[in-house]
Amino acid sequence: MNRRHFIGVAGSAGALLQSREASAQPAPPPQQVYPGVWKFTFGAPEKITPTSTRRYAPAEYGLRRLPAVPACPAAVTGGSSRRGTLVSIPLAPNEGVYGLGLQLQSFIQRGGKKRLRVNADPRMDTGDSHAPAPFYVTTRGYGVLVDTARYATFYCGGKKRKKQSGAAEPQPEPSAISTEMLPAAYRRFSFGERTEVLVEVPEAQGVEVYVFAGPTMRQAVQRYNLFSGGGALPPRWGLGMWYRVKNDYSQEEVLNLASEFRERRIPCDVIGLEASWETRAYSSTFVWSGKFPQPAALIGQLTQKHYRLNLWEHAFTHPTSPLHEPLLPYSGDYEVWGGLVPDFLGPEARRIFADFHEKEHIALGVSGYKLDECDNADFTGNWSFPEISSFPSGADGEQMHCLFGQRYQDTLQSVFEKRRVRTYGLVRSSGALAAPYPYVLYSDLYDHKEFIRGLANAGFSGLLWTPELRNAQNTEDLIRRLQSVALSPMALINAWYIKSPPWKQVERNANNAGRFDANWEEVEARCRAVMEMRMRLIPYLHAAFVRYHREGLPPFRAVVMDYPDDPGTWPVDSQYLMGESLMVAPAFAGEPARAVYLPARDWFDFWSGRRYSGKQRIQVSPPLEQIPIFVKAGTILPLAEPTLHTDDPASWRLTAQVYGDKPAPTTLYEDDGGWDPALTEVSLTWDPERHSGSVKRSESGQYEVAEWKLIV
């Protein structure tokens, strides 16, 4: 018998209580820990969990501004056995489940089983992920965080306990959404039945479970993100174009490319270095190599040209690194690539690692990092530290894998925080409570559609994701991928294995041999136009990030999050919302047409201005230069003058496009770029009767509207 005892039950009796072995006893009621946030405690939770190791406090101010919800919306029950701890959360008929972190292979999670194992390059839909998060949200408007740093298994409905002979099937309660309204593909998941989410946390003899009320689905996500500390607010330059150079570039090559971009009018705010800047990369030394003899001078010259510099690295510390000796006592008991694994859960490793990065990079002006390899790649290379590792902080390898990416971000964040400088960067692993970290996830996988699904999925769990552009099959693929990148949290071209920009030549070998397409300038012009679209959207995007920061509302999110009552949105994982008013439906190479689902109320085609009524599926055949974008009726959409970088004052000059008759005012924020920016509000209002727009702005304001355009 496995379930030795039952350590806690709350809410209505769960299916677990039927277990022969369980000796059920009433648990303490859930504790309301923040407005609309309840905590259930089962048994003796582990010491090392996402909440116990968090560094950002919940954003109480934001939490208090969400609607009050009187009662905990989910009744969680639980118990422990020698296998670990098992909790159960009821699922109503026709309740959709989403989230569990970055999931590239699946979207709706109801009916599936996921073991949230930190693992690079997941090619099967098992729950393996760069950034799994033990958090889900449902269409009934609440979220659940199982506070564990273990590879928990989520059975998201569909497991049925044995009926005793003659026992009647429980009748499902009536639901506003009937099974017939669901997409056909979902009906097989027994959507219409009452079931439960079962979560098994291995090893642990207890766990805390947090429930986040909505009342709407997106408010539940907001509450989770605010509980996490509120969303990250990237600096304006972080929202510009990014370009990572080939991994063997030298200082001189970097400067040449930087000049070329300006000469050829390629927008770019951030240049990223890959491996060659370090004396040793696998494992890492964090020391500037001979290819970069004068890093301070390099940064100075880049700054003059209005570029920021970003450094690739990973945390595994090579024996020749000056960090190796001091980190030796504060690292795990297994090596990775002959290097140490810093124990980022302990203060010593954090301090040693942070101090060195501050002195050698950040003090020189390095703007941020790309933190690679911090996921677990044991099944795709077997190079990471094993789950059986142990660390001075008391974590084992499994716990460390669940927390490593985030504590790594946090270690570097401590430097930026100390220096009161904002950063924006990349990371390959993250987890629960990640919203406050200004880091964007990426993967070595490369399926364009999966990358878009990643964009939709990441927003459920406080994660940011970039469908970075690395290479392309052909010009069409290049443009289509670049369009998606331009409408993502980080507009990144990652040219780490091609010497020249991809618009000169998409084929890797030819590119590196300097053989360019005959028509490359034409391709460059098309790419430039896409990048200019990104630059035009920065004010709008920045405002969406301010809402992420203050209200927890993800700037990029699935359509269902805003329209959970419309089952037509439930399967939509190849479209996503960007901010409050835009819906993006990327086009894919080789597919001249695609379907787009428009939820309720009217939408305008961004390119043609054509108006569509909502609640319908349409077919679009976007020409190559257009990525399908739909603007919600009632929007004032600010578009900046396209510039080569965000330092250009022209980047504050706007055209305001008015969609529909009675648009709501749009609020933008003037970001002074500081650590705790003033974010002066600028309000754009359209008066339909006087047929004119007005700008309410502060005296010091930078934004100006050069033109108003009415789209009807």
Next chain:
Amino acid sequence: MNRRHFIGVAGSAGALLQSREASAQPAPPPQQVYPGVWKFTFGAPEKITPTSTRRYAPAEYGLRRLPAVPACPAAVTGGSSRRGTLVSIPLAPNEGVYGLGLQLQSFIQRGGKKRLRVNADPRMDTGDSHAPAPFYVTTRGYGVLVDTARYATFYCGGKKRKKQSGAAEPQPEPSAISTEMLPAAYRRFSFGERTEVLVEVPEAQGVEVYVFAGPTMRQAVQRYNLFSGGGALPPRWGLGMWYRVKNDYSQEEVLNLASEFRERRIPCDVIGLEASWETRAYSSTFVWSGKFPQPAALIGQLTQKHYRLNLWEHAFTHPTSPLHEPLLPYSGDYEVWGGLVPDFLGPEARRIFADFHEKEHIALGVSGYKLDECDNADFTGNWSFPEISSFPSGADGEQMHCLFGQRYQDTLQSVFEKRRVRTYGLVRSSGALAAPYPYVLYSDLYDHKEFIRGLANAGFSGLLWTPELRNAQNTEDLIRRLQSVALSPMALINAWYIKSPPWKQVERNANNAGRFDANWEEVEARCRAVMEMRMRLIPYLHAAFVRYHREGLPPFRAVVMDYPDDPGTWPVDSQYLMGESLMVAPAFAGEPARAVYLPARDWFDFWSGRRYSGKQRIQVSPPLEQIPIFVKAGTILPLAEPTLHTDDPASWRLTAQVYGDKPAPTTLYEDDGGWDPALTEVSLTWDPERHSGSVKRSESGQYEVAEWKLIV
């Protein structure tokens, strides 16, 4: 800190002892439990394991006939923590590791990490498998069984513990095989270093580890198989051709096809029914449906035509099955497809299940079963019972998944044993100690090369595997796949979704619509020739199975198993040995040529008779009608007259082909078909001086050699 205490250490100190947390204490020395088999005991092993639930006793007679080995060849250390139990087994420099059950995605296991999770259709190389086995064998000639029914994680070398500052790297011991001798692809796995296999058994507070001495690699596998009870010996008819009909066939359609095969001279010994024979299939009732109104008459008519009947089923028991009510108290607490999961670890469920199958099927003459769906498919459909299940026997769902396939085989085996009738069948899941079970594994995956890798891999772990033919891209693919099938443990055409045989039409829809290829008779003739090749090889193959049964030597095995001292064989996973004298190198559709590695000593091309010297890689370009087969010099190869079935007395009539100057005698066995067959030996001998062959046979003997052919 995780490792709370150290519960046992044996042999030389393992790396674990360096753990800060470990309080090491000397463990009792390993216990020699059988000749050449040692057992290490750590802590308090779980009650439910492969050895504790076994039903076949070790084959002591066979074990005693293997060479004596004075000392345990591996020093196992271990300890427990809250994570479970961890054991360590040293790996020498340049020691190759193989096994871990049916692994379709990888061959050599050194340098990899596998979590042995029972899971259908594994498409990533993570250890997920239909039939994982916690057993491996190394090129240094010993095997290791970790006796657990848990999803153990095997780190097969390469994980490095942190070196303390200034500590010298341990010098690797000298090895007969140097790193330079290894294939280039293997060098990246740090093959030249001394390392360890680390095995983590979750949940368990102890484990027993068995070490099997060789001294050679194949003797280590033999010892493991003999410890398992010795290999299965299929009845002769089981080695003939198998054909499974479309899943909706009726009794009449079966009989029509059976007649057609005889008329068209298609060899076939076994016809298999798929779902339509049951009143309900998902879940199963085990009750004959209206499509099969007279099962006894059907079997009678098939028997007259010398066919055996095999039934598809799975164990999950539908509410309308007569078994449902009696099984209710003896089943797990979760349903699958609305059906019960019988607790095959308890005597009651076994008895109820077995009795019904005996009475309703086996007593009627059903020859055996295809036991489907008994693996876990939670990540490819989420329909199986969860790991958190519990069973009356005390097993949880994880343990049950590890044991379910085998205990299911065993439940039905108990009927055949009771009736003293041999069977041969199919099963989709198996595990440790499986050798005695006359069941062959299969998968819904369908990559031809992976299927061949499966053939090579299964032999390391006491498993049989068929690369069954279902459909084909084109005629070439059809022939190539059929050739591989014909040289496998079960020559199975599984036409469960096509109405007519694939040689009439490979395209599914056209086949089901009755639109046949214009040249289908030509294709049929080619397929017939391949099937006749199978029929010719039955005496040879049967003798190989007798050795499996008596000596534990797998009839199908990887080349490295016989040639571990030749690193050229180490990566060879697209060739395999069949019996003592044949090496098969299947050809794949679309690849007109392939490389073949020939190990030491001379080999003959089976088709041309051309002689090759060994220790070389050759290129072959087999015409479509030939699958590359190489005959070891010194072989007398018996080939039967091809017949339509094994009941035909002509199937005992042989041509003996003599390869090389001084061939060793070949022994065949006359199988009387009984439960405990007499297996009268027949010896074929070639006298090179007199240039003539002779047969030493019993009076009652059936085998006769009609012709001797000398191939030089």
